[in-house]
Amino acid sequence: METASETTLIQQAQHGNVSAFGKLYDQYAERVYRYLAFRWRDSAEAEDLTADVFIKAFQNIRSYRAGQAPFGAWLFRIAHNVLIDHWRAKTRRQTIAWETLETTANGAAAHAFAQVFTRAELAWGVAQLTDLQQHVIALRFVAECSIAETARAMQRSEEAVKDLQHKALLALRKKIGKP
Amino acid sequence: MNTRDILQDGLARLERGETLEQVLASCASRAERDELxxxxxxxxxxxDAAPALSEASQARVQYQVSGALRALAPARGMSLGQTWGLRVALALVVVIVFGGGTFVAAAESAPGKPLFPAHAAFNEKRARITTDPGFVIAIHLDLAQDRVDDVRILKQRGGLNEAPIFLMVGATENLMVALENNPRSADRATLERAMRLAQAERALLRELAQTAPVERARRNAETLYQLSESWTPVLNRLLAQ
Structure with a gap:
């Protein structure tokens, strides 16, 4: 659930306070963009889609009910719908178009116990997953949504999300050929 | 715990700031540790692999969103908060000044400049989300005027090719479509402004057909000048109503 200050911002935005909405934008823009860029795999179009998400959010913020879902879940639900609309409008592309397919740079991943997966491997592997698996991975690991947020955004139970993320990671590991 | 819950526990601990080593160290067995x-x-x-929102991208998105909100706020009877708009403007200046850009403000952006696509998208998005036909016409008129100004600036700088000329005529075509679709939504002052714009743009096209530095730009300016012949009769008809 959102914090007290976030709840205040939402209420102010619902009364037409654009500055309050701007603060909500600041809190969520990065995560929404990462989710869209990860799923659509075109950074430039993801920028436009991100803008669309926040415009739609502003247009519909009066319909948001705090008790029904966390604000983040509501926002990612909009992001998902924007993505689906965009998908329908364009031919779905199977190609991998992340700008740089170099090895991931973060040293934290290069752990003695752990495999280091390259961006190319990950991009290819994710593209082979089911839409549902891609969705849960994008929400949980790219947009860094909590289990609760992901569950609300996907309209599933938290237990189902735990199942899905587990199966998605197992499937991804299998696809990219790691034992 | 089953594997699914062990995984979720490990993820939760990483989210709380524990290191991978700490999480793996508490695994019950070697097999569990390897799996996890x-x-x-x-x-x-x-x-780590997901694309991050760069400062320039952030500025472009903010610019589009703030433009749309600016258009939406009056339509919903709201007052536009100044703080965020100002901060967006400052963010743009920061990106421009510190991000390697060379021009003064996104609102003054021109073709070939980093934020020109944002500038165009800003106005296009405003037009797209606005339902009041009079306001749509006003936005298209602003956009068309901007494109004429862009061409003039590039012409002065000597770097004009055909792309901005197409953008300029395309913007005015959009204005004409909006006017024809909503013939009673524009007041006389708007129509007169549109007429002045159309006449100035046609004069500019005729000049560019003779003097543009690139041959393709000259040829296209000539073609577009001929295609734009319909503008004045349409505007005269609307003014006569």
């Missing part, structure tokens, strides 16, 4: 290490590494790698 792979899956947690995958999750971590996914997080």
């Amino acid at each position: 290490a792979d899956l947690l590494a995958l999750a971590t790698n996914l997080r």
